[in-house]
Amino acid sequence: MKLGRIDATELAQRLRGAGLGIQSGPFHVRIRSPFETIARGLHTLYADFETVAEEEFFDFHVEVKPPPNLRRWYRPQVIFTVDDHRPFKPLPAHHALPVLEWGLNWCIANHAHQFLMIHAAVVEKEGLAAILPGPPGSGKSTLCTALVARGWRLFSDEMALIDLETGELSANPRPISLKNDSIDIVRNFWPEAVIGPLAQGTDKGTVAHVKPPQASVARQQRTCRPGVILFPKYRSGHSASLVPLTRADTLMQLITSTFNYNGLGQKGFLALSKIVESSACLKLTYSRLDDAISIFDGLNHR
Amino acid sequence: MHTPQPHRRYALEAEILFRHWEETIIFHTGSSDTFRLDALAAFILQQLQAGPADAGTLAAAAARQYEVDEPTQLTAAIELKLRDLLRMDLIGVAAA
Numbered sequence: 001m002k003l004g005r006i007d008a009t010e011l012a013q014r015l016r017g018a019g020l021g022i023q024s025g026p027f028h029v030r031i032r033s034p035f036e037t038i039a040r041g042l043h044t045l046y047a048d049f050e051t052v053a054e055e056e057f058f059d060f061h062v063e064v065k066p067p068p069n070l071r072r073w074y075r076p077q078v079i080f081t082v083d084d085h086r087p088f089k090p091l092p093a094h095h096a097l098p099v100l101e102w103g104l105n106w107c108i109a110n111h112a113h114q115f116l117m118i119h120a121a122v123v124e125k126e127g128l129a130a131i132l133p134g135p136p137g138s139g140k141s142t143l144c145t146a147l148v149a150r151g152w153r154l155f156s157d158e159m160a161l162i163d164l165e166t167g168e169l170s171a172n173p174r175p176i177s178l179k180n181d182s183i184d185i186v187r188n189f190w191p192e193a194v195i196g197p198l199a200q201g202t203d204k205g206t207v208a209h210v211k212p213p214q215a216s217v218a219r220q221q222r223t224c225r226p227g228v229i230l231f232p233k234y235r236s237g238h239s240a241s242l243v244p245l246t247r248a249d250t251l252m253q254l255i256t257s258t259f260n261y262n263g264l265g266q267k268g269f270l271a272l273s274k275i276v277e278s279s280a281c282l283k284l285t286y287s288r289l290d291d292a293i294s295i296f297d298g299l300n301h302r
Numbered sequence: 303m304h305t306p307q308p309h310r311r312y313a314l315e316a317e318i319l320f321r322h323w324e325e326t327i328i329f330h331t332g333s334s335d336t337f338r339l340d341a342l343a344a345f346i347l348q349q350l351q352a353g354p355a356d357a358g359t360l361a362a363a364a365a366r367q368y369e370v371d372e373p374t375q376l377t378a379a380i381e382l383k384l385r386d387l388l389r390m391d392l393i394g395v396a397a398a
Contacts, residue, residue, distance in 0.1 A: 269329040
């Protein structure tokens with residue numbers, strides 16, 4: 001049953017009680033929270049995700065809840081726990097929804113070592129999957145959202161999950177995290193986008209999340225082989241340019257963006273070098289989203 | 303720090319995986335470190351895969367590879383590169 005078909009009141013009750021299980025890409029996640037903002041946020045942003053029955057196995061049991069002290073009432077705070085472990089310091093309660101998203105990212109990055117995990121957005125069209133690694137400020141999420149708005153399938157806004165055995169990318173099309181100016185850029189570029197509430201004053205500034213398209217969520221179990229590794233760079237006033245990168249440069253840059261490269265040892269090198277060898281390696285500089293999308297649409301014909 | 307000497311032999315300290323692209327990338331299975339190497343350093347490591355060798359032997363092999371008439375012309379470059387590889391812990395001094 002899809003999460004969006006659960007009545008909002010019942011959803012909030014389940015989150016306060018035993019919790020709600022959802023299928024998020026290759027993971028089963030059980031979420032508990034007494035916060036209304038979490039219930040509303042899930043109801044909006046995760047409406048197309050399948051729920052998972054309580055008796056199923058869950059990869060992560062997470063809770064977003066008030067701390068067990070006065071900060072429950074005085075300048076209320078929120079804490080994130082996974083299997084009773086608390087990886088972050090408490091944050092203001094009105095950041096509950098971003099805390100859930102950051103917490104889920106933390107869970108995957110620290111536990112899902114069956115995958116090589118690259119900090120990157122991933123999109124796919126007509127069987128061509130493009131990995132977009134990018135540090136904060138590169139415009140990765142804005143570009144990813146714009147591509148999704150124009151028909152590219154969302155694999156992930158946050159990390160490329162590459163199966164160590166098969167080299168296939170697994171999708172995990174959770175809500176896209178936007179920050180600061182990119183929120184209004186996306187509102188203007190994609191007026192139909194469903195954007196969750198603004199969380200202001202976070203460590204990253206103002207944060208909001210874009211609901212993933214229903215079609216991307218419906219296909220989240222379908223894997224794909226990477227075909228393009230493209231490093232995006234937003235540069236104001238710059239006309240769009242696409243230049244090839246050497247495989248050596250690409251691999252060395254990817255290593256710095258890979259969460260678990262060092263821990264995987266030889267397996268990580270073999271997996272990363274394999275995708276570099278089998279992909280076009282490119283750097284895109286752009287200022288206009290439409291220009292960048294035209295370039296992406298041309299990738300299938302290269 | 304080790305300094306290359308004419309008759310000292312050098313050896314790999316662990317298996318090395320190579321990717322020969324526009325440049326050579328190697329993965330050192332002992333340390334799990336990844337390096338980008340120039341052609342001469344990669345050549346030396348490949349030679350040492352066959353077994354320990356001294357600077358003179360490596361210079362002779364490099365002379366054949368790069369079609370240099372006089373191997374001694376390469377000895378200084380080889381010794382310099384051996385020093386780099388020792389410092390990077392990619393090679394060690396072979397037991398006598």
